[in-house]
Amino acid sequence: EFDSAESRIRWSMLFDYACVFHVGYDKVFQKGGHPQAVLLPHCADATLFQNSQRERIYEVGWVGNSEGSLYGRRRRIILHLAEHFRMNEWQRRHSQEEMAEVYQSSKIVVHVNRDDHTTVTGARHFEATAAGALLITGIPTDLTRLGFREGEHFIGFRREEEVADLVRYYLAHEEERQRIAESGREKTLQEHTYDRRVETLLDLLEKDQGRFFAPARKGSEAEIRQIYLDYYAAHYLLDYSFEELRHLSQLGPKALLKAIPPFTKGMLRILRRTLA
Numbered sequence: 650e651f652d653s654a655e656s657r658i659r660w661s662m663l664f665d666y667a668c669v670f671h672v673g674y675d676k677v678f679q680k681g682g683h684p685q686a687v688l689l690p691h692c693a694d695a696t697l698f699q700n701s702q703r704e705r706i707y708e709v710g711w712v713g714n715s716e717g718s719l720y721g722r723r724r725r726i727i728l729h730l731a732e733h734f735r736m737n738e739w740q741r742r743h744s745q746e747e748m749a750e751v752y753q754s755s756k757i758v759v760h761v762n763r764d765d766h767t768t769v770t771g772a773r774h775f776e777a778t779a780a781g782a783l784l785i786t787g788i789p790t791d792l793t794r795l796g797f798r799e800g801e802h803f804i805g806f807r808r809e810e811e812v813a814d815l816v817r818y819y820l821a822h823e824e825e826r827q828r829i830a831e832s833g834r835e836k837t838l839q840e841h842t843y844d845r846r847v848e849t850l851l852d853l854l855e856k857d858q859g860r861f862f863a864p865a866r867k868g869s870e871a872e873i874r875q876i877y878l879d880y881y882a883a884h885y886l887l888d889y890s891f892e893e894l895r896h897l898s899q900l901g902p903k904a905l906l907k908a909i910p911p912f913t914k915g916m917l918r919i920l921r922r923t924l925a
Contacts, residue, residue: 658683660880662864663873668850671769672791685862687853690795691772693779695842697749708820710755710782711739712748713773723761726809730759733813734820752780756826757816760786761809770795775841778803778833783826785815796840802833871897871904878908882915885922890915 654674658681661667667678667686678686715724727739737751752758758777762769770791777784786792788805799805804819806812819826839845865873878893890912897908 655681656879656883659876661686662868663876665862666850666853672794682864683862684864685857687850689846689849690770690841691775692841692843692846693772693775693837694745695779695838695844697745698753698776698779698781698838700753703750703753705754705756705782706735707737707751707755708734708757709736709816710751710758710777711736712743712751713760715739719763719765720761721764722809723763726759726761726812729813730816734816748776749780752777752782755780755782757819758782758784759812759816760784762787774803775837778830778837779842781830781834783819783830784833785812785819797833797836801829802836804829871900871907874900875904875908875911879911882911883918885915885919887919 654677658667658678661678661683665685667675667683668689669675669678669686670689670691672688672690675686675688709730711727711730713723714720715727730736731739737755743751758773758780760771760773760777762771767787768789768791774784774786774790774792784803785806786803788799788807790797790805792803793799797803804815806815819829865876874893874897878890878897881889881893894905894908894912897904
């Protein structure tokens with residue numbers, strides 16, 4: 650797959666810094682050869698969550714996609730919750746502003762990751778906690794690797810059958826629910842906002858004092874153009890792909906030969922997409 654970690658690592662060689670969202674992927678990129686892979690996890694836009702005193706009219710809030718082959722567990726859980734609890738219009742799409750309004754109007758937000766990425770932290774984790782709702786999410790979770798503690802900042806579930814019982818418990822124990830929700834909100838707004846991420850990056854740039862790290866800076870023109878071609882072909886950018894292929898052909902048969910596999914893969918992918 651073009652969007653695999655291997656492809657992203659290859660493309661990252663063009664940049665002095667490779668910023669990654671998911672915990673542990675900085676080590677994966679470093680092992681793949683990038684000297685400055687930096688973890689900058691998803692976070693919350695604090696400006697959207699200033700109204701923490703909004704009336705919480707929903708027992709459970711949900712915003713996000715629940716259709717498709719990657720969301721089987723999510724769909725089962727949300728459908729079950731919708732039968733037993735008062736929820737927002739969870740089937741429709743929401744803007745960022747609408748998402749913030751839903752979360753700030755919810756006592757509890759249940760988040761269920763994709764079936765193929767069960768532990769990763771996404772923006773919804775931070776947005777739910779920033780809104781002051783009690784976050785219930787699956788365990789294991791990378792939240793714990795970012796300093797969040799189960800039972801203090803969020804509640805975890807291990808089996809989908811227990812989600813509804815957890816919701817019932819924390820709806821019935823308001824003081825406990827509010828204490829955990831407020832603790833999660835404080836931690837998110839202190840450590841996991843866009844402002845904090847910008848500060849982290851600026852501090853790193855200041856420490857590095859303008860040094861350059863992109864591995865491609867030491868590569869030949871052919872090697873650099875092959876990376877560009879690989880990216881363009883993977884993203885259906887035909888004009889740019891042909892332009893890079895033309896330049897590579899001018900650099901000699903060896904350079905052109907190396908360019909054929911990614912170009913061919915890109916063309917086949919476009920063909921499959923067209924015929925689908």
